[in-house]
Amino acid sequence: MSTILFYDAVCQQPYDTRSLGVQALGGSESTLVRVADALGAWVIQHNRTEDWQRYRRPQPLPGITSVIVMRDARTLPAIHGYFPAARWFLWLHDRVRPHGSRARWLAASAALLRELAVTAVCVSDSQRTGVSATLRALGLGDSMRCLRLYNPVDDALQPDDTPVDERKLVFFSSPNKGLDFALDAFGALRRHMPDLRLVVGNPGYKASRVVGLPGVEFLGALPQQRMHAEVRSALCTFAPNFVIPETFGLVFAESHALGTPVLTHDCGAALEVVADPLQVLPVPAACRLYEALVGALPQRWRRAPARLAAAAGMFDVYAQRIRAWRSGARPRTAPDPRFRLSAIAAQWRALLAA
Numbered sequence: 001m002s003t004i005l006f007y008d009a010v011c012q013q014p015y016d017t018r019s020l021g022v023q024a025l026g027g028s029e030s031t032l033v034r035v036a037d038a039l040g041a042w043v044i045q046h047n048r049t050e051d052w053q054r055y056r057r058p059q060p061l062p063g064i065t066s067v068i069v070m071r072d073a074r075t076l077p078a079i080h081g082y083f084p085a086a087r088w089f090l091w092l093h094d095r096v097r098p099h100g101s102r103a104r105w106l107a108a109s110a111a112l113l114r115e116l117a118v119t120a121v122c123v124s125d126s127q128r129t130g131v132s133a134t135l136r137a138l139g140l141g142d143s144m145r146c147l148r149l150y151n152p153v154d155d156a157l158q159p160d161d162t163p164v165d166e167r168k169l170v171f172f173s174s175p176n177k178g179l180d181f182a183l184d185a186f187g188a189l190r191r192h193m194p195d196l197r198l199v200v201g202n203p204g205y206k207a208s209r210v211v212g213l214p215g216v217e218f219l220g221a222l223p224q225q226r227m228h229a230e231v232r233s234a235l236c237t238f239a240p241n242f243v244i245p246e247t248f249g250l251v252f253a254e255s256h257a258l259g260t261p262v263l264t265h266d267c268g269a270a271l272e273v274v275a276d277p278l279q280v281l282p283v284p285a286a287c288r289l290y291e292a293l294v295g296a297l298p299q300r301w302r303r304a305p306a307r308l309a310a311a312a313g314m315f316d317v318y319a320q321r322i323r324a325w326r327s328g329a330r331p332r333t334a335p336d337p338r339f340r341l342s343a344i345a346a347q348w349r350a351l352l353a354a
Contacts, residue, residue, distance in 0.1 A: 002054070003065040004041035004352060005083070006032055006091075009075035014048040016055040024203055024221035026174070027250035028093040031123075031151045032070060038152075038345035039352075046075075066352045068121070073109040080112065087352075088118045095247055095268070097130045098137040110138055120146040121351075124269035127247040149351070151248045152344035158335060159259025162232040166326045167193075169238035170260075172201045172227050173251050178241030180299055181291055183213060184306035185240050188315035189322060190215045196322070198238065201227050203251070211299045232258050235325060240318065242267040242283040243291060249273045256333040263321055273339075278331055281321075286314050 008029075015029050017037055025033070036043050036054070042064070043055045051057055060082045068089040069075060076088070090113070096102040106113065120135065122128035128148045135141045169189075171182050179200065186198045194215075201219040219230070231237060237255040245268025246252070252262050252273045262279045264270050265287075271280045286309075294305045309315065325331070337343065 001063060002040045002042055003063050004036075004039055004068070005061060005064045005066070005086075006036050006041055006043045006068045006070065007075065007079060008032065008043065008070040009046040009079075010070060010072050011045055011047065014045045014055070016043070016052055018052075020224055023223055025224065026203060027151065027248070028071070030203075030224065031093075031250065032091075034152050034154065034341055035345060035348055038341060039348060073106050073113055073118070076109050076112050076116070076118075080116070088116045089121055089351075090118050091121045092127065092131055093123055093247060095127065095130060095245055096134050098134050100134075103134045103138065106134060106140070107138055110140060113140060114143040118144055119351075120144055122146065122148045123151050123248040124148060124272055126245075126269040126272050147351070149347050150339050150344060151250050151253070152341035153250070153253045153257045153335065153339045155335075155341050157228070157254060157257035159257075159333075160232065162229075164235060164330075165233050166235045167195045168197055168199060168234045169236060169322075170199045170201070170230050170234040171238055172203055172222075172231065173239055173241060175202060176244060177246070178239065178243040180295070180302060181243060181287075182238060182240050183211075183216065183299060184302055184309070185315045185318050186216065186238070187213065187303070187306055188310035189319055191310070192319045193322065193326075199230055199234070201230065203227060213299075228254065228258055231255055231260050234260055235322070235330065236260060236279075237262045237264075238318075239264040240281075241265060241270075242287060243295070246270055246273075253336060253339045257335040257339075259333055261325070261331040261333050263318065273336075275336070276331060276333075278321075281317060284314070286312075290314065 019025050048057045064083045064086050067083050067086045068091050070091055071093055073090050094102050122131050125148055132146050135144050190196050197215045199217050201222045242265045248269050255262050262274050265283045266280045274280050290309050294302050
């Protein structure tokens with residue numbers, strides 16, 4: 001029997017191995033499934049009501065030596081008594097900065113984090129920088145180890161012979177990660193290239209506000225296999241996000257594994273994961289100012305400001321890149337060995353065996 005347990009106290013609904021094939025699943029949840037299944041570990045979810053194989057309701061389990069808590073340290077006091085002899089890890093998937101809301105989550109359990117010598121596991125070096133600074137600010141820098149293990153991409157994801165539609169862009173991030181801005185930019189792109197279309201899907205639980213826009217197709221929440229099929233045939237994954245920095249960016253790593261380049265901004269872990277300056281643009285101050293002014297507006301009210309921004313040339317850089325890629329300069333991508341599930345699972349095994 002496995003001695004490893006992953007504990008998710010923040011998921012919005014239960015999930016397990018079966019979920020990957022039949023429903024939309026956020027990046028953090030799909031990552032946990034892949035890692036836990038690769039390790040043969042137990043998984044407990046706070047809102048699960050029925051046991052299925054290694055996925056269980058909250059309960060004590062015998063022989064557990066390592067507990068990996070998902071995202072929120074505030075659950076430690078409630079579950080520590082279940083597994084008093086275990087080593088403890090906190091797997092952080094969110095952006096953590098001194099004085100931010102996630103820092104307050106850590107501060108609420110600082111005494112127990114120190115007592116248990118909890119190891120913080122980050123998903124990128126970019127994220128780790130903020131986590132380390134936060135731990136130091138909370139006086140936990142000397143008692144908590146902080147390390148990085150990337151999120152994994154399934155080894156089976158590879159480019160294939162799917163024809164590429166140079167008229168098709170895809171957006172498959174959570175809608176709060178810059179979808180409104182992407183729609184504004186796409187409107188400007190389509191005025192330059194009227195044959196372009198944008199396919200929008202949702203990998204998680206956050207609902208998007210569906211609005212009728214020329215050339216935009218909203219597919220809603222999709223299971224990963226369906227999402228991957230759309231990405232394979234796209235010219236690129238169009239994700240000009242700087243609104244919520246990616247702590248990893250699974251959509252970037254999976255796009256590359258499928259043979260599809262990414263067009264995004266140097267924000268969060270994007271450049272670390274994409275590793276190609278041709279696919280990662282700087283964030284102009286004008287974009288930040290624009291989003292600060294219109295970010296709270298419904299999409300239909302953004303159309304006039306978006307046209308003014310387009311007239312000022314704010315979206316030209318996307319058009320230049322898309323034109324070049326349609327004319328033969330499209331970057332070639334492939335699975336990145338840093339993110340292979342087999343490699344990441346081996347790193348988890350080494351960490352938990354140390």
